[in-house]
Amino acid sequence: MVTVSTANTDNGEQNAQPDRTLIQIDDFNAWYGDFQALHGLSLQIPRYKVTAFIGPSGCGKSTLLKWINRMNDIIPGAHAKGELKICGEAETPPGRDTNILDPALDVVRLRRKIGIVFQKPNPFPKSIYDNVAFGPRLHMKTTKAELDELVEWSLRKAAVWEEVKDRLHGPALGLSGGQQQRLCIARAIAVGPEVLLMDEPCSALDPASTLAIEDLIFELRSQYTIVIVTHNMQQASRCSDKTAFFFEGRLIESGDTERIFTKPEQKQTDDYVRGKFG
């Protein structure tokens, strides 16, 4: 039996618990060459909640998201300064913080812990089964039976099992866009991450597939810490617990989604969530 290290039980009770920070961001600055894209951000991302990053195009949402699992390493000239860390739990075994910016950090390990789902579904040109089995084959020692079990578990978690169970060895690229995106979520989940980063995961999908993914996000937050970048205000208000509003590379305001959408403290936030600009 393969045990996937999901971060918690499946009962959703932790969403009612007080916030416990998983990712701590403090005075964080990021550049592409000489251009400073992010300025002095400070933000806490709580465990087992959905945090939405919102703001007009070019305000730096994706830049921050990508720094969280060091995707910017592959961009020449991208560099950052400040604090960006994963907080260890003060439980047994004693938790230790992980400095995400540490140049010596094992980024392969980091990306196993912090998975990412992109805007456009990007399954590998392989079978549905092989897409989900890809990460586990790379990182885990499993028997064939264990791998079968893990593939089914991941596809069920991503709410796509019923639609693909009879065509597991068929091509992933033969699925609809919404099914492909849920497959990509299954692929991310299969290696047992703690965090799922989602960069506009529904922007290439039709309304029905969008709702299916939103339901899934809501469901998954009982086991994963989720950060979602979205341009869709309804989506942010429907499926996130926390919202952070960015403008021109600065964090303007963050807090409970309900408050950000009903009683924002900053006029810029109010204007943005009401659709006055962006």
Ligand SMILES: Nc1ncnc2c1ncn2[C@@H]1O[C@H](COP(=O)(O)OP(=O)(O)OP(=O)(O)O)[C@@H](O)[C@H]1O
């Ligand atoms: N690879 C890059 N090289 C240089 N500048 C970049 C690069 N990627 C992003 N930028 C710039 O950094 C700033 C922030 O971009 P980012 O993609 O993070 O914004 P965003 O809020 O996610 O935008 P969108 O909503 O349009 O995706 C923008 O001015 C953008 O042009």
